[in-house]
Amino acid sequence: MARPDYGRATWYGAASGNYMAASRPSHYTYNGTRYPAPINKVIIHVVQGSWSSALNWFRDSRAGVSAHYTVRSSDGAVGQSVEEKDIAYHAGWWDYNRTSVGIEHEGYVSDSKWFTSNMYNSSARLTAYLCKKYKIPMDRKHIVGHNEVPGCSGAGGGVGCHTDPGVHWDWSRYMRLVKQHADAGNSTTYRQIVDNASPRFRASNAWKVSSWNNQKFRDDYHYTTPRQVNDTARFRIRIPKKGRYAIFARWPADAGYNNRTNFLVRTANGWQRIVVNQRRNGGRWVRLGTFTMDAGDRPWVRVRRRTGGRGYIIADAVMVRAV
Ligand SMILES: [Zn+2]
The missing domain is CATH 2.60.120.260 (Galactose-binding domain-like)
Incomplete structure (x- = not known):
């Protein structure tokens, strides 16, 4: 059993067909050829369902989808389904899957009550950790919503035209928390x-x-x-x-x-x-x-x-x- 990359996460795993094994942030291999696979983005999702339903679905071989992490609404608990080195299928657009870590959030885009302080805080701490680890700039070009992924001709992101995390997601709050957590992690500095x-x-x-x-x-x-x-x-x-x-x-x-x-x-x-x-x-x-x-x-x-x-x-x- 794999161990979580992130110390605060619990490992759940995913069915092998729901992601691609890779060697990020270096590369992935396809038909014997190596292709670059840096990690330079974090993609924010909302499940449209419960925390446990997402984690269970990623372990189901019928799913064909996965995300690296899923954050629970009530207490901010983090489950990990796919190792960061591997490519999870969450963005609906290969170039973004290849270069990102996907974070799912329990709840529904239409209902802000799911977006608790515990969830914002825990997710922001996770994103701060990812940004430091992979030197991802902490800005809205590199921390994006699923709705901001290319591939949709109308409004939305990926080939599925997803709209998550939606209008109730407070981006300014989230980005502030990411930076705060990144700073707090520097506590050995002056x-x-x-x-x-x-x-x-x-x-x-x-x-x-x-x-x-x-x-x-x-x-x-x-x-x-x-x-x-x-x-x-x-x-x-x-x-x-x-x-x-x-x-x-x-x-x-x-x-x-x-x-x-x-x-x-x-x-x-x-x-x-x-x-x-x-x-x-x-x-x-x-x-x-x-x-x-x-x-x-x-x-x-x-x-x-x-x-x-x-x-x-x-x-x-x-x-x-x-x-
Ligand atoms: Zn999504």
Whole structure:
């Protein structure tokens, strides 16, 4: 029995006629001739049925189809049916089967309730793993829906004109999660978190401390009112050597907070301003961007009091991570 390629997957396997044995990302062999078979895409599907129905069907010799992985709705469990080195029949278009890994998702395109946070999260972690392993760019040219596969003259993808994953699939959420998981996997690389309670944080008396909002990072956060003055809360971060770093910030969110908060990041190319909406995305790390940073230990991430928006401005925590 084959073992899953992906450590979090459970192996289910597929009937031998439902995929082509190959030696990806190198090649496949047909009638004694070798053809290239790189892995440079991930294709997102929706089963139009249950998790177990998909896994069982791929083991059925009548199916003629398969996907590498299938993700369960309730808890994000991952079943693997075909080894990544082999070519699964899921895209309905040979050139995409040859070069992709197919991920099925339990549920129906017409019903968004199947697309749970557990499923998005688990699938995104799987895709992040695939992108790193095969150096697949984490963009929408290389992470595509079945509906985006060529071969259909009308709307849809592959010769079967498939429409999955459909309008309820949240691509922006999914791509954000893929990048987050890819970053989290780099935990052996340099990382620093600076909380507002740290001596690395400085703010004027116009910034007050509160612990009211439960989405706070650790014990509390600083807040102030908008004003057109030069008054920034400052996070001192340490950049060990010049290079590329992802900068994240987090804040509790509330409808009364500022919808256009200005963060400033001092990059090797000067100050960059990033505008965020602090009414949303509370209680999690939000990526401000990836920047080339000079070495140093300085107040290089700041939150401005000056804003074009309305509501309290929050300074809670920032994180820097080498990429
Ligand atoms: Zn599909």
